[in-house]
Structure formats: structure tokens, C-alpha cells
Amino acid sequence: MATYQNYVMAQSLEEAYALNQKKSSVIVAGNMWLRMCGLRRQTAIDLSGLGLDRVEETEDAFVIGAMTPLRALETHDALNRETGGAFAAALAPIVGTQLRNTATLGGSVYSRFGFSDVSTLLLALDAAVVLHHRGEVPLAVYQQEPWDRDILTHVRIPKGVRAGIVSVRQSKTDIPTLVCAAAMEPGGVRLVMGARPARAMIAAEGVDPDAPTAVFEEITQRVPLGGNLRASEAYRRKVAPVLLQRAARACVEGNHDD
Ligand SMILES: Cc1cc2nc3c(=O)[nH]c(=O)nc-3n(C[C@H](O)[C@H](O)[C@H](O)COP(=O)(O)OP(=O)(O)OC[C@H]3O[C@@H](n4cnc5c(N)ncnc54)[C@H](O)[C@@H]3O)c2cc1C
Structure with a gap:
């Protein structure tokens, strides 16, 4: 199971990119692979509000x-x-x-x-x-x-x-x-x-x-x-x-x- 301290719905790609520069952050997409990795991260970055699903x-x-x-x-x-x-x-x-x-x-x-x-x-x-x-x-x-x-x-x-x-x-x-x-x-x-x-x-x-x-x-x-x-x-x-x-x-x- 993956554990994240904060879950951020990115409001823009710029915000997501800036957050993702920290090693303690991770982009979470479908989370199907990540959740099997036993990963622990401070911040999960969710891109699903950015219209990238089409x-x-x-x-x-x-x-x-x-x-x-x-x-x-x-x-x-x-x-x-x-x-x-x-x-x-x-x-x-x-x-x-x-x-x-x-x-x-x-x-x-x-x-x-x-x-x-x-x-x-x-x-x-x-x-x-x-x-x-x-x-x-x-x-x-x-x-x-x-x-x-x-x-x-x-x-x-x-x-x-x-x-x-x-x-x-x-x-x-x-x-x-x-x-x-x-x-x-x-x-x-x-x-x-x-x-x-x-x-x-x-x-x-x-x-x-x-x-x-x-x-x-x-x-x-x-x-x-x-x-x-x-x-x-x-x-x-x-x-x-x-x-x-x-x-x-x-x-x-x-x-x-x-
Ligand atoms: C049980 C199982 C069996 C599978 N079998 C197959 C198979 O037979 N064939 C096959 O091709 N695939 C297989 N896969 C892989 C699957 O198709 C996906 O590739 C995998 O789940 C990752 O997609 P996700 O959306 O779940 O990504 P996540 O698990 O959310 O993320 C995976 C990685 O990608 C990074 N990431 C995600 N999106 C972005 C982005 N936009 N920009 C930068 N980094 C990003 C994340 O930070 C993370 O490091 C399998 C997966 C599982 C869990």
C-alpha cells in the first residue's frame, strides 16, 4: 500500500510541476502501480482536474x-x-x-x-x-x-x-x-x-x-x-x-x- 501525507488536486500544470520537483512528492495517476510499491511520500499530486483525460x-x-x-x-x-x-x-x-x-x-x-x-x-x-x-x-x-x-x-x-x-x-x-x-x-x-x-x-x-x-x-x-x-x-x-x-x-x- 502507498501512504501519502498530503493529497493535492493540482490547479495548473505549473503548480504540479513545482510541487513535483521535491523528492518527497509523487504524481499519482491511476495509482494502480504505485499502490503496489509500498511507497511513502509527503505529497501526492493529482492531475485529474487538468483536462488531460481525452x-x-x-x-x-x-x-x-x-x-x-x-x-x-x-x-x-x-x-x-x-x-x-x-x-x-x-x-x-x-x-x-x-x-x-x-x-x-x-x-x-x-x-x-x-x-x-x-x-x-x-x-x-x-x-x-x-x-x-x-x-x-x-x-x-x-x-x-x-x-x-x-x-x-x-x-x-x-x-x-x-x-x-x-x-x-x-x-x-x-x-x-x-x-x-x-x-x-x-x-x-x-x-x-x-x-x-x-x-x-x-x-x-x-x-x-x-x-x-x-x-x-x-x-x-x-x-x-x-x-x-x-x-x-x-x-x-x-x-x-x-x-x-x-x-x-x-x-x-x-x-x-x-
Ligand atoms: C497488476 C498489474 C498488472 C499489469 N499488467 C500490465 C501488462 O500486462 N501490460 C502492460 O503494458 N502494463 C501492465 N500494467 C501496467 C499498467 O498498464 C499501468 O502502466 C500502470 O498501472 C501505471 O499506470 P497508472 O495510471 O496506474 O500509474 P501510477 O501507478 O499512478 O503511476 C506510475 C508512475 O508513473 C508516474 N506518473 C504517472 N503519470 C505521470 C505523468 N503524467 N507525468 C509524470 N509521471 C507520471 C507516477 O509518479 C509513478 O511513478 C500492470 C499493472 C498492474 C498494477
Whole structure:
């Protein structure tokens, strides 16, 4: 259980940012992960009054507020239409509807979990994060950085990018053993691997989605993989080429329930 002495409903991003510069403060989003960490902090900062819980569309991008629940993305018509159903396919396997109604996009992206379905998909889609202090940063950069005290306000996803995503799990509601995503880009697909088990990373770009399995095997050889309680490195190396190939096909054909 997490314990907080003060609970502050931030009235502005400026106020939230200033409070968050103290090590004794923490941003609380869905609180689904934080509450399991046994954290003790002086001040919990709640961003839920700042209008960051919605998906906005511009001509060329979806701009998604950090407090948007995962379930809202899973069921968002335009996001799924544009990406070939990739949001529904990526998010539906995460625990259950109640958790996805509460866990937020910002909490997921900020945390950069080494098992994240969310970051794996967003990296494939070439997303960028918008930070209150630093401004816009490509997710591919943010993903490699240490946790900092800036506030993630939005995630920007370019429109018109189809993606495919597949994962393997030991049981239905478990965190993934391996996740692979692909997204269409000029000249082929971008391939991303997550739950390696480490932060998601781009495995290759410009790959022919119809390439033979040997090509996906060769790509897997270049990606650092490891072992943990869920699977050995050898297991991940064995299944990764198949998942990459399936993600590439799903990108072309749309995401299907197997
Ligand atoms: C039991 C369980 C199983 C899960 N399984 C999966 C899974 O299979 N796949 C998957 O992808 N994910 C999984 N998750 C992770 C989940 O999807 C969320 O990523 C996680 O709960 C964090 O989101 P939250 O809104 O609860 O964030 P919180 O727990 O509130 O916060 C998490 C961290 O993010 C920081 N933070 C939150 N919002 C911001 C912001 N706007 N700016 C800066 N920092 C911020 C917080 O300070 C904290 O450090 C699981 C989580 C749980 C609890």
C-alpha cells in the first residue's frame, strides 16, 4: 500500500510541476502501480482536474492526454480505425477491464516498464511524448532515459499509420513474456520488441512484411534478450521471429484474435 501525507488536486500544470520537483512528492495517476510499491511520500499530486483525460485529433495526429485511461484507447473508434485495430489488440490483454479503466496512458509511458505492451505499440507508431518543461520528445529517445521529475502531459501519435501487435503470456491476465509490434513506414515496416524483458526497443526498420522467416530470425539475433521468471533467453529467441512475422502480417491484414 502507498501512504501519502498530503493529497493535492493540482490547479495548473505549473503548480504540479513545482510541487513535483521535491523528492518527497509523487504524481499519482491511476495509482494502480504505485499502490503496489509500498511507497511513502509527503505529497501526492493529482492531475485529474487538468483536462488531460481525452483524445484530441488534429489534421495529422492524435494528441492524447496523459490521464486518459487505457480502456478509452482500447475502445476508441478513430484510433482503432487508423491503426488497423492495434490499440484494441495491444490493450485488451492487460489484466482486466477494471484495471484498464483506471490505469492511465501517462502512468504507463512514464514508467517505461520492461514488460509494457503500451510502450511497445507506441514506439512502433513513432509516437512522441509532450513534457511540461522540456516540450516534445520522440518516444524513442524518452524510452531510453532515466525517470525524471518532469510531467508528461500528452502523447502525440501520427495519423495514418497501421500497426500490428502480438504478445505471448503464460496465462491470460499475466504480464507478457514477449511482445512484438510492427508499423507501416515508407519502404517496409518498423519492428519493435518489448518484454525482452527490458524496455521496448526498435528491432529493425524498413522490413518487407512478406519477408521469409529467416529475415525475422536474423533480426532477432541482433536484439538483446534476457531471461527471467517467465521465460529463458533461449525461449524468447525461439518465439521472437514468429511473433515479429505475425506482427508484420497483422500490420498489413489488420489485427485478429487468434
Ligand atoms: C497488476 C498489474 C498488472 C499489469 N499488467 C500490465 C501488462 O500486462 N501490460 C502492460 O503494458 N502494463 C501492465 N500494467 C501496467 C499498467 O498498464 C499501468 O502502466 C500502470 O498501472 C501505471 O499506470 P497508472 O495510471 O496506474 O500509474 P501510477 O501507478 O499512478 O503511476 C506510475 C508512475 O508513473 C508516474 N506518473 C504517472 N503519470 C505521470 C505523468 N503524467 N507525468 C509524470 N509521471 C507520471 C507516477 O509518479 C509513478 O511513478 C500492470 C499493472 C498492474 C498494477
